[in-house]
Amino acid sequence: MLNTRFTAEFGIEHPIVQGGMMWVGRAELAAAVSEGGGLGIITALTQPTPEDLVTEIERCRALTDKPFGVNLTLTLSINQPPYAEYRQAIIDSGVTIVETAGSDPTKHVEHLKEHGIKIIHKCTSVRHALKAQRIGADAVSIDGFEAAGHPGEDDVPGLVLIPACADALDIPFIASGGFADGRGLAAALTLGADGINMGTRFMCTQESPIHERIKQQIVDASELDTQLIFRQLRNTMRTARNSVSEEVVDILGKGGRFKDVKDLVAGSRGRTVYEDGDPEAGIWTVGQSQGLIRDIPPAGELVQRIAAEAEAKLRSLTADIVVDSVPVP
Incomplete structure (x- = not known):
């Protein structure tokens, strides 16, 4: 047991x-992960209204009696979601764990904690992790540069970011970005993390609500088949490499602005990828860890397999590695 x-x-x-993934974090997947002994996460904004989120939480609760959480990603946009209403829906539903991500979560953290809800804040740097700790987060999820979605602008990979967080933080933290098997979990624990977060x-x-063709493309892909877009806009995003991502990179590289690519990167097109199985239909996020993925198992079995692999790896390392003493001249 890895306690x-x-x-x-x-x-x-x-x-x-x-991970709290847009269009992916639904009740079936979250419940399966939790039933396997991990922590499943429903993505709040996948649901079109706060009322729909309440229904999704009820569906998840009917599938598992184990802990699960809700992700609330805070974005700056022209048409802002009604965050206060989503937050209240989470509170009224009796959810006890929330993962926040994106913009400054202070007011959300304060309100949620008033109702006894534990907070995991997802961020991409030590300085943001320290702020999350100051405002009362119970844990941090730290994204390395390998991660899907928005890995921040510092380009620091997990091998450096994880021990840097271990040195700086007092609260528990989990590592995200590049994790797909028990070797990764063992490495994260060795580097000082208290667990891992996996999206890709x-x-x-099997419970993931995306088209089987997209799942198979991820299995067949390598770690080289991702693309960084929005670099010029200081809003870097790691996506699957396809004709749409190539076009976005080309337009922005020639001096284009967001208005020139907004139709290409519309979230509705990304949703179509997952629903219809056409990987060229829009922008969709995937991490470099896809190069380590070889199968499509039940989510609960995957959790247990990774935990067992990590424990075995840690035991074998302590048994097999011998450090010879070197005499000092």
Whole structure:
């Protein structure tokens, strides 16, 4: 058993968390991860209204009696979602764990904690993790440069970012970006994390609500088949490499602005990718960890397999590695 500060704080069996992915974090997947002993996450804004979120939470609760959480991603946009209403729906539904991400979560954290809700804040740098700790987050999920979606602008990979967070933080934290198997979990724990967060790996599970063609493309892809877009806009995003991402990079590289690519990167097109299985229909996010994914198992079995692999790897390392003493001249 891999008992860590994170498993103790959030009442789960294995230190493995399912990322709160747009269009993917639905009740079936979240419940399956939680049933397997990890922490499943429903994505609030996948649901079109706060009332729909309440229904989705009820569906998840009917599928598992184990802890699960809700992701609330805070974005700056022209047509802002009614965050206060989504937040109240989470509170009224009796959810006990929320993952926040994106813009400054202070007012949301304060309100949610007033109702006894534990907060995991997802961020991309040590400085943002420290702020999350100051405002009362119970844990941090730290994204390395390998991650899908928005990995920040510092380009720091997990091998550096994880121990840097371990040195700086007092609260538990989990590592995200590049994790897909037990070797990764063992490495994260060794580097000082209290667990891992996986998005791309959980996209390729039987309960994942995306088209089988997209799952198979991820299995067949390598770590080289992603693309960084929006670099010029200081809003870097890692996506699957396809004709649309190539066009976005070309337009912005020639001096274009967001208005010149907004139709190409519309979220509705990305949703179509997942629903219809056409990988060229729009922009869709995937991490470099796709190069490590070989199968499409049940999500709960995946959680248990990764935990067992990590424990075996840690045991074998302590048994097999011998450090010879070197005499000092």
